[in-house]
Amino acid sequence: MSDQTQSMVSRRGFLRAVGVSGGAGAMLATMGAMGLAPSAAASVTPAFRAPERSDFTLTGRSGAKVVVLGGGIAGLTTAYELGKAGYDCTILEARHRVGGRNLTIRGGDVETDLDGRIQRASFSDGVYFNAGPGRIAQWMVTMDYCRELGVPIEVFTNQNADAWIYNESAGMTEPVRYRTAKADVYGYVSELLAKATDQGALDSRLTTEDRDRLLSFLQSFGAIGGRAGDWAYTGTNRRGFSGYPGAGNDVGSLLGTPPPLSDVFASNVGRYFSFEFGYDQAMLMFQPVGGMDQIPRALAKAVGQHRIRLNAEVTAVTDRGSRVEVTYRQGGRQSQITADYCVAALPPHLMARVPHNLGAGVTAALADFPVTASGKIGLEYRSRWWETDQRIYGGITETDLDLSHIWYPSYGFHGKRGLVVGYYNTGANARTYSGLTPEQRSERAISQGVKIHGDKYRSELVTSYSHAWDRTRYIEGAWTSPRYGTPGYNLLLQPAGRVYFAGDWLSHEVAWQHGAFVAARSAVSALHQRVMAG
Numbered sequence: 001m002s003d004q005t006q007s008m009v010s011r012r013g014f015l016r017a018v019g020v021s022g023g024a025g026a027m028l029a030t031m032g033a034m035g036l037a038p039s040a041a042a043s044v045t046p047a048f049r050a051p052e053r054s055d056f057t058l059t060g061r062s063g064a065k066v067v068v069l070g071g072g073i074a075g076l077t078t079a080y081e082l083g084k085a086g087y088d089c090t091i092l093e094a095r096h097r098v099g100g101r102n103l104t105i106r107g108g109d110v111e112t113d114l115d116g117r118i119q120r121a122s123f124s125d126g127v128y129f130n131a132g133p134g135r136i137a138q139w140m141v142t143m144d145y146c147r148e149l150g151v152p153i154e155v156f157t158n159q160n161a162d163a164w165i166y167n168e169s170a171g172m173t174e175p176v177r178y179r180t181a182k183a184d185v186y187g188y189v190s191e192l193l194a195k196a197t198d199q200g201a202l203d204s205r206l207t208t209e210d211r212d213r214l215l216s217f218l219q220s221f222g223a224i225g226g227r228a229g230d231w232a233y234t235g236t237n238r239r240g241f242s243g244y245p246g247a248g249n250d251v252g253s254l255l256g257t258p259p260p261l262s263d264v265f266a267s268n269v270g271r272y273f274s275f276e277f278g279y280d281q282a283m284l285m286f287q288p289v290g291g292m293d294q295i296p297r298a299l300a301k302a303v304g305q306h307r308i309r310l311n312a313e314v315t316a317v318t319d320r321g322s323r324v325e326v327t328y329r330q331g332g333r334q335s336q337i338t339a340d341y342c343v344a345a346l347p348p349h350l351m352a353r354v355p356h357n358l359g360a361g362v363t364a365a366l367a368d369f370p371v372t373a374s375g376k377i378g379l380e381y382r383s384r385w386w387e388t389d390q391r392i393y394g395g396i397t398e399t400d401l402d403l404s405h406i407w408y409p410s411y412g413f414h415g416k417r418g419l420v421v422g423y424y425n426t427g428a429n430a431r432t433y434s435g436l437t438p439e440q441r442s443e444r445a446i447s448q449g450v451k452i453h454g455d456k457y458r459s460e461l462v463t464s465y466s467h468a469w470d471r472t473r474y475i476e477g478a479w480t481s482p483r484y485g486t487p488g489y490n491l492l493l494q495p496a497g498r499v500y501f502a503g504d505w506l507s508h509e510v511a512w513q514h515g516a517f518v519a520a521r522s523a524v525s526a527l528h529q530r531v532m533a534g
């Protein structure tokens, strides 16, 4: 489908709904069903519905004043989209920069956490650390905003056959490459299933043709022997080589023979394979060139810096019936801003603490979002030993250590220096690290990383910066687990008087910028619909 076709389809949906006919509810109904017009559907993949495009065009104009609380992706998107339709928006952001959880750390950046710990990043020029979001799936509306805002993107390597798996608690003494682990697990699983199939164990489920087709599939899927070889898995070059094939008669040195079946299952390496099957984590994935914060930067530029008040902490919201008053503290001074409407795009657990007159039900609903902790550390190295010595170009190593994941950079290949994400963890593991000083976090991450990567993990380190989202002022958590379908959740999908709510927590894509974008678009649509109807 060409972009043009899809844009036209989306825009037509909007015009029909909001513009001239504009009956109440029609726009939202159309948005919900805003797949493809029947005539267009015939020429495109029929199953793909693209309801949320960045050519989100509000028809009809309004100069109404809107105050937006929070300058994260949801707040910025709200002001950006309303701005296109003429609204007079002001964003109040408590932090010293926009972006919220979309945070990229570069050399010179300074952050003070809730415990008063100050970190000044000293990364080299050109080295950056995405402390929050790092990847974008192709179908996400985030991609459309990158295109519309002119933010260049590049592939983010989310899976790599040459990255490692290391399960210490399963008794592994050294890491195994993904490709090796997959070859062995797929091989043995195929062997077992082929044997069971051939011995008739599945005859009640399979026709003769099914059985033959399944056996043929398993032979290629697991690289196993045929019937004559009793379907045995005995290894394959998919495991990799200790010396890769070369010129002339050099067939290379295969990476040994597979461990016995029960050792492979005991190592539990297979637990990581399904990650890349996820609809949200499957390759290809993308990242903005130069850091994830290129997105909020571009949004802020499009909104206009004069519309964004930084270091402005919202302290009260009062709905006066015909207008909304918002009180905020900036530079030690208390100020007030009055607007026709307000869109509150703060984390729900923080909005719950802001005094307001929107009702106890709203407070209770806002306070009912369980919050998860998460943390990451960026380790800058003076050499790219993971590329030169271990032949890992991007991707993720999976572990059962409390560091959970190690990410290799998807940019700067073959450069002089580079940044590895030395831990990315959640829940209890994240809280273990967030309770430590930055130096202790770095030491803990390094002492574990050397088990996988050897001495260079320590000796080549230049500097590090760690971010604990549960200890970040004005965020206090990584993401929430909404109680979908409850009266409280549904209450916040509606405006409370003149106050609307937005954020990834009001979507089914929590922990993704996509969720923040679509929730903002939903609030904007409802607000505009009301203004046009009024």
Ligand SMILES: Cc1cc2nc3c(=O)[nH]c(=O)nc-3n(C[C@H](O)[C@H](O)[C@H](O)COP(=O)(O)OP(=O)(O)OC[C@H]3O[C@@H](n4cnc5c(N)ncnc54)[C@H](O)[C@@H]3O)c2cc1C
Pocket (backbone or CB within 6 Å): 069, 070, 071, 072, 073, 074, 075, 092, 093, 094, 095, 098, 099, 100, 101, 102, 131, 132, 133, 134, 135, 136, 142, 312, 313, 314, 315, 345, 346, 347, 350, 354, 374, 375, 376, 469, 473, 474, 475, 477, 478, 479, 502, 503, 504, 505, 510, 511, 512, 513, 514, 515, 516
């Ligand atoms: C570790 C981590 C990894 C992630 N990985 C990915 C990923 O790979 N891809 C992806 O797309 N998404 C990812 N996400 C999710 C993504 O970051 C969020 O979904 C998105 O950024 C949320 O935007 P938001 O505007 O809803 O909320 P926020 O970014 O939380 O914005 C809320 C804003 O409100 C401000 N605020 C709070 N209190 C006040 C106050 N009193 N007054 C004024 N302002 C206030 C905050 O400072 C903040 O700027 C990740 C998040 C984390 C934490």
Ligand SMILES: N[C@@H](Cc1ccccc1)C(=O)O
Pocket (backbone or CB within 6 Å): 134, 135, 280, 281, 511, 512
């Ligand atoms: N979106 C975040 C959090 C997340 C992790 C795993 C699955 C789903 C969401 C990330 O990709 O890192």
